[in-house]
Amino acid sequence: MTIHPRDEIVRALKSANNVLLITHIHPDGDALGSQLALGNILRSLGKRVFLYGEEQVGHMYRFLPGSAEVDSSLPPLDGFDCGVALDCGDSNRLGANRDSLLTVHPFVVIDHHLGHQEFGDLRWIAPERASTGEMVYDLAQALGAELSLEAAYCLYAAIVSDTGSFKYSSTTADTFRIAGELLRKGVKPAEVCGKLFDNFTVKRLSLMRLVLDTLQLFAEDRLAIIAAPQDFFVKTGTAQADAETFINYPRSLDTVKIAAFLKESESGLVSVSLRSKGTAYDVAEVAAAFGGGGHRNAAGFKLGETTIAEVREKLLGELLPLVTR
């Protein structure tokens, strides 16, 4: 009889008293939501918990209950009898203190990333799950914990973050089952989604309008390019991060197979985001040709000492043959 890795983790957590909870650096909603929820759950079971994060929780996620407790100063590690890394696909993503953190034993790893690089003592790796949040929900059930509204809220935010509100292909019937259970705990979907998605600033909308005006279409509208020269950011008082999701607009055009977004940074670097649809166009290969990388449908690269016009020309040289072949 094999033991489900989750059950080994349940056993480890049940016998632990002082638990260190960690997630990956630059944490997203699934990372933080899972970390905060598990902290809440373990406390409800009488455990002492320390929520470690290399950085303080960013503006975007401060709405998560408990986020103020994430502490960026590393505590003495010999006091912990269990460590848990959540949503972390690779030990390098534990950050600068990785080696110290890994001295805590047993070191538990709960993750859903495809291509997870194994580390730690006890691992539950489930790439078929849409989010680590779902896994923490199952863990809470297995621990026999009663979910508080706060924990449910964090798990709901985790799931919604990593599925783009149930839009991504990773969404399963299981995802919906758990989402329904979290609503029964009192979570209000519109409230969580409002915090996660309806937080556009007016400045960012101004930037978006400027960027969309740069749209160029090629090859019978199969290739779309948008650009954000440095002066757009200056004019609108925005930062590079504000432009993060704009590539979705050219990508969402019905005729478009490949979309590119060229962004000029303060230091004159031009960074390029590439997106493709379906299996016919591998933009990771294109990015690699420019020294970058990524996945088949989402990749990118950066070039220094150049201009947006120059990068556009070079990029067209690679993309036009690809999209018209």
Next chain:
Amino acid sequence: MTIHPRDEIVRALKSANNVLLITHIHPDGDALGSQLALGNILRSLGKRVFLYGEEQVGHMYRFLPGSAEVDSSLPPLDGFDCGVALDCGDSNRLGANRDSLLTVHPFVVIDHHLGHQEFGDLRWIAPERASTGEMVYDLAQALGAELSLEAAYCLYAAIVSDTGSFKYSSTTADTFRIAGELLRKGVKPAEVCGKLFDNFTVKRLSLMRLVLDTLQLFAEDRLAIIAAPQDFFVKTGTAQADAETFINYPRSLDTVKIAAFLKESESGLVSVSLRSKGTAYDVAEVAAAFGGGGHRNAAGFKLGETTIAEVREKLLGELLPLVTR
């Protein structure tokens, strides 16, 4: 013992042979998805079905299986032994042929709109449901019908459309339960969402750019108004339906509590979409003051013989006191 209205409708549908299926004019995803799904379900039970629509199905929804069958020529009505209006909150929204359509008996009405104006012979009105699609799912269960992938696909599209992919406050544990069941029938969430959300035409993007340039903010950016005068549609070669989701842009601004979108039709009618966030602002009440209706967070109305500028002034008279109180 009272009979659930759904069960009366089940009885009526079971004994019918020729069913006329209708939805509201300018149908959205929930309207069309529900109509097409119920058509598919009734056919699987051996019924003859006619899918009537005043207009042909728009570009946006032609991906829905069965959408090509929606017929805009009214058939002889004496051949039907049952009519069903889906997602229609008001008999006026049956369109120009309303009076003829209502000669079909029994006339069944299945709707989830708050402030539904009763009509027809048998009514199942459930404003607590997030979509008419969910109600059709329940009806299929009650009819003992086995859902085809096509029907499941249409119902999933209906639910996703009317909940903004599970983002709106109307989303319930029931919504998730049904979404999960539809996935078990083989529906792929990313595929449906891709069709619903990533099918912008280039023309529509041009229209969006023009409309976003009209953004006006009031009351410390708590109130946002955008507008689409008729010449925007002419200039970009787009239709009213292309502008359907633009209200989401001003709505998604972090400071905005109420958003309004004023659209001018060819016939000079100005239609107004209203959105609010949270429970403090009831835009259905505002819409009602102008003879319209809807939900607390999503409502609308239409005014004739007027201009966008005039409607904007009147609307500001209602919205400014509300948003600043």
